[in-house]
Amino acid sequence: MDNTDRETNVGPILLCVNPYRDVGNPLTLSSTRGLALSPQLNRVVQEAVRQQSETGYPQAIILSGTSGSGKSHASMLLLRQLFAVAGGGPETDAFKHLAAAFTVLRSLGSAKTMTNSESSRIGQFIEVQVTDGALYRTKIHCYFLDQTRVIRPLPGEKNYHIFYQMLAGLSTEERSKLNLEGHKPSTLRYLQHGDTRQDLAEDASRFQAWKTCLGVLGIPFLDVTERALRWMSRGDAELNAVAGLLGVSGAALFRGLTSRTHNARGQLVKSVCDANMSNMTRDCLAKALYCRTVATIVRRANSLKRLGSTLGTLSSDSNESVHNQAEVTSQHASTIGGSTNAGSKSMAALNNAVRHATDGFIGILDMFGFEDPKPSQLEHLCINLCAETMQHFYNTHIFKSSIESCRDEGINCEVEVDYVDNVPCIDLVSSLRTGLLSMLDVECSIRGTAESYVSKIKVQHKNNTRLFDPKPLDPRLFGIQHFAGRVIYDATDFLDTNKDVVPDDLVAVFYKHSCNFGFATHLFGSELKALYSVETVPRGVSFRISPTSHTDLLNGDEPVSTLTQDFHTRLDNLLRTLVHARPHFVRCICSNSQETPNRFDRGTVVRQIRSLQVLETVNLMAGGYPHRMRFKAFNARYRLLAPFAKLHRTEEKVTDDCHLILQHVLDSISKQPSFVSTSWALGKRHIFLSEGIRQHLERLRSETRQKAATLIQSTWRGWHCRYRWSTLRREKEIQSVAQPPASRTTLGGARPRPQPIAGTPPPDPNEKCDAKIIQQTCNLFGLDLERPPPVPPSRSYTVAGNTKLGYPQTRVMKMSYPEDSNGDGPVLLKGETVLVVGASHRRGHLIVEHKHCTLHVPFQFLELKQSVNI
Numbered sequence: 082m083d084n085t086d087r088e089t090n091v092g093p094i095l096l097c098v099n100p101y102r103d104v105g106n107p108l109t110l111s112s113t114r115g116l117a118l119s120p121q122l123n124r125v126v127q128e129a130v131r132q133q134s135e136t137g138y139p140q141a142i143i144l145s146g147t148s149g150s151g152k153s154h155a156s157m158l159l160l161r162q163l164f165a166v167a168g169g170g171p172e173t174d175a176f177k178h179l180a181a182a183f184t185v186l187r188s189l190g191s192a193k194t195m196t197n198s199e200s201s202r203i204g205q206f207i208e209v210q211v212t213d214g215a216l217y218r219t220k221i222h223c224y225f226l227d228q229t230r231v232i233r234p235l236p237g238e239k240n241y242h243i244f245y246q247m248l249a250g251l252s253t254e255e256r257s258k259l260n261l262e263g264h265k266p267s268t269l270r271y272l273q274h275g276d277t278r279q280d281l282a283e284d285a286s287r288f289q290a291w292k293t294c295l296g297v298l299g300i301p302f303l304d305v306t307e308r309a310l311r312w313m314s315r316g317d318a319e320l321n322a323v324a325g326l327l328g329v330s331g332a333a334l335f336r337g338l339t340s341r342t343h344n345a346r347g348q349l350v351k352s353v354c355d356a357n358m359s360n361m362t363r364d365c366l367a368k369a370l371y372c373r374t375v376a377t378i379v380r381r382a383n384s385l386k387r388l389g390s391t392l393g394t395l396s397s398d399s400n401e402s403v404h405n406q407a408e409v410t411s412q413h414a415s416t417i418g419g420s421t422n423a424g425s426k427s428m429a430a431l432n433n434a435v436r437h438a439t440d441g442f443i444g445i446l447d448m449f450g451f452e453d454p455k456p457s458q459l460e461h462l463c464i465n466l467c468a469e470t471m472q473h474f475y476n477t478h479i480f481k482s483s484i485e486s487c488r489d490e491g492i493n494c495e496v497e498v499d500y501v502d503n504v505p506c507i508d509l510v511s512s513l514r515t516g517l518l519s520m521l522d523v524e525c526s527i528r529g530t531a532e533s534y535v536s537k538i539k540v541q542h543k544n545n546t547r548l549f550d551p552k553p554l555d556p557r558l559f560g561i562q563h564f565a566g567r568v569i570y571d572a573t574d575f576l577d578t579n580k581d582v583v584p585d586d587l588v589a590v591f592y593k594h595s596c597n598f599g600f601a602t603h604l605f606g607s608e609l610k611a612l613y614s615v616e617t618v619p620r621g622v623s624f625r626i627s628p629t630s631h632t633d634l635l636n637g638d639e640p641v642s643t644l645t646q647d648f649h650t651r652l653d654n655l656l657r658t659l660v661h662a663r664p665h666f667v668r669c670i671c672s673n674s675q676e677t678p679n680r681f682d683r684g685t686v687v688r689q690i691r692s693l694q695v696l697e698t699v700n701l702m703a704g705g706y707p708h709r710m711r712f713k714a715f716n717a718r719y720r721l722l723a724p725f726a727k728l729h730r731t732e733e734k735v736t737d738d739c740h741l742i743l744q745h746v747l748d749s750i751s752k753q754p755s756f757v758s759t760s761w762a763l764g765k766r767h768i769f770l771s772e773g774i775r776q777h778l779e780r781l782r783s784e785t786r787q788k789a790a791t792l793i794q795s796t797w798r799g800w801h802c803r804y805r806w807s808t809l810r811r812e813k814e815i816q817s818v819a820q821p822p823a824s825r826t827t828l829g830g831a832r833p834r835p836q837p838i839a840g841t842p843p844p845d846p847n848e849k850c851d852a853k854i855i856q857q858t859c860n861l862f863g864l865d866l867e868r869p870p871p872v873p874p875s876r877s878y879t880v881a882g883n884t885k886l887g888y889p890q891t892r893v894m895k896m897s898y899p900e901d902s903n904g905d906g907p908v909l910l911k912g913e914t915v916l917v918v919g920a921s922h923r924r925g926h927l928i929v930e931h932k933h934c935t936l937h938v939p940f941q942f943l944e945l946k947q948s949v950n951i
């Protein structure tokens with residue numbers, strides 16, 4: 082494979098094959114800076130920016146493909162390109178800030194899996210607000226699912242969790258600060274069996290990059306690392322070390338991990354946990370610290386306001402601002418179903434999402450790709466539901482809507498596109514009452530078991546061919562036929578993972594009176610507030626491990642939602658955002674499953690081509706009508722392609738005009754051979770276009786506009802030269818008299834350098850500049866150090882002595898203007914009284930109204946008359 086054959090278009094859809102080549106890991110926005118951008122990805126971005134600026138309509142670039150197919154890689158390139166087109170390039174503060182955020186997030190959220198050694202375990206929707214074609218603000222929305230796997234990788238996988246890299250990268254001084262001098266990495270199990278020296282060196286350099294990026298985001302390094310560690314609670318030494326790191330006493334942490342309070346009909350009963358239960362509680366705490374830390378970092382990365390401020394700590398975010406931001410960040414996100422006020426809440430979320438969707442953003446969606454790890458757990462069921470949902474979105478947008486609208490408007494299409502609809506599989510997993518996720522919630526609420534759950538779903542869906550029994554039979558296993566392959570799920574941990582709870586005995590440990598580290602308290606801020614609003618603590622209640630919005634905390638003994646409910650609602654809200662946006666699809670394909678550079682494994686690729694329905698898409702693009710437009714919109718866009726005089730341009734004759742434009746275009750292209758259909762059809766409300774004719778129309782339109790722009794420019798430039806000719810000639814004559822011939826030739830047409838402004842002393846080269854003060858001042862005034870400050874807006878007054886003089890003003894001409902008048906235009910004669918009505922947008926000019934003409938006259942030509950309006 083060479084550079085040219087790894088990307089291709091199927092109509093407007095881009096197909097990318099991952100060749101596993103020339104990529105420096107780890108994959109971040111900054112690591113892709115050295116890579117060349119592909120013209121195809123460039124075109125996707127250009128198109129999104131163009132459509133956004135022409136229509137104001139939100140755009141979504143949707144990347145899909147299996148795990149390892151290169152979605153994250155492509156998303157980083159797209160983002161870089163977006164910055165190049167609309168954001169001022171990679172040297173801007175906004176780019177550096179976002180690049181730092183991705184470095185930090187990838188260090189926290191990627192792991193080596195069986196299919197991808199740099200797999201993102203956090204889904205991302207990167208939202209870039211674009212106003213008038215210029216990038217205005219960026220925001221990252223993160224979707225957590227795989228906390229368990231990031232904390233404890235599956236067999237054969239490796240964790241790139243930054244906390245694992247930490248010990249490899251820490252200096253002796255930092256180790257001693259963290260009270261870790263005595264601990265070798267292996268005793269705390271930060272590193273995994275089989276790690277080599279090279280792994281350690283790589284981890285160390287990643288760690289350094291990560292630390293630098295935390296600095297760029299203004300996050301104190303110790304805030305994150307000091308407290309959010311995982312440990313093995315074996316023996317007092319480790320327990321005390323960890324307790325020290327978390328700012329709590331060893332005894333309190335031990336109590337939190339090993340005791341449990343129950344509420345038995347109003348009576349509080351304390352019990353001691355066995356080893357299993359304590360280990361589970363320990364894992365819950367590790368997960369909670371992990372995902373809450375990531376959520377906090379995402380909030381910080383999204384708060385561009387604080388860019389440049391390195392003084393605040395993460396925990397210094399006031400609770401209020403955290404919640405507000407959490408709500409903003411989760412507009413498409415963490416509302417939770419199942420509570421009593423769910424109706425009004427979901428309505429608010431819907432309204433928010435819709436309002437938000439109408440802001441002109443360009444989104445890049447890089448969600449979880451389909452995967453089949455062994456064993457597959459609840460998180461993977463959610464990940465695969467997400468992949469199914471994205472596939473369904475594609476099917477609906479590309480196939481279903483075009484086929485159905487052809488049918489509705491009575492259009493006969495030569496090509497029958499036979500695509501596979503995956504709705505039955507989505508229904509099986511997520512339908513409201515009988516879906517596997519709803520049944521899991523019921524099983525959790527009645528405190529069932531994995532076996533009872535699996536047997537119930539098998540009974541409920543016994544006729545569903547998508548659900549199958551794996552061989553050999555196991556009461557805790559079940560299989561699902563997904564769009565991209567068969568996956569066998571192990572339900573052993575389904576119920577616990579779904580509950581996603583941490584007991585109040587443990588949360589209470591982090592209360593500010595017993596925990597001397599604000600960051601840990603901050604991570605559980607809302608929970609602690611709810612817990613300590615009543616006198617009895619702990620009282621046998623539980624909280625969610627994952628961060629949810631504060632209103633959805635507990636409402637009795639149990640949290641009001643489950644992990645899968647949360648995920649489902651967030652996915653739903655994401656879809657609501659997407660349906661309001663104009664989608665641009667990028668389908669990614671993995672070239673082989675061994676991550677070997679330039680190896681094209683036919684079987685692996687064919688499997689993905691089938692599951693992504695690439696052939697069906699090609700069929701539709703080659704012979705169907707994948708595009709439709711309202712008649713009026715069609716005419717508005719393409720009327721420049723037909724002779725102006727022949728068009729009717731009336732409502733009644735709108736279809737005649739469509740006909741005329743297309744006939745004209747077809748005549749012009751009939752001589753060229755075409756392999757794709759160039760047909761079109763008129764429906765009841767729309768005109769239906771094949772991909773071939775759409776491409777012709779677009780090409781002709783841009784050629785025609787290009788020609789017209791060239792003609793307009795050349796006409797204007799010609800006129801301007803003629804208009805200025807006499808002045809130019811005089812200037813040339815003066816120059817030739819004033820300059821000796823030699824200097825004339827060396828100077829050429831170069832413009833003289835402007836003289837320094839009178840009264841401004843030149844800068845003293847010995848004067849010291851404090852870079853920090855300059856940086857702070859720039860931050861304060863919102864200035865960019867790399868660029869000159871913007872020109873101040875024209876004032877609505879002039880100043881004479883100490884007096885502000887408003888407009889209009891009466892002034893007298895000091896000299897005639899224009900000086901080189903050839904009698905064509907109006908002339909203001911010396912001594913004439915004129916009316917100045919305002920400041921001109923041209924620098925140093927005023928607007929003069931004189932004998933029904935408006936002129937922009939240089940300031941020095943006009944003298945103030947005594948009787949003025951003030």
Ligand SMILES: Nc1ncnc2c1ncn2[C@@H]1O[C@H](COP(=O)(O)OP(=O)(O)OP(=O)(O)O)[C@@H](O)[C@H]1O
Nearest residue numbers: 101102104148149150151152153154199200201450
């Ligand atoms: N166009 C490309 N050229 C070279 N290497 C690539 C390209 N795209 C991806 N890769 C390599 O393939 C690996 C997998 O890519 P990436 O992580 O982007 O896949 P993904 O689809 O996002 O997977 P996941 O869903 O597991 O996160 C990356 O580590 C990167 O090194």
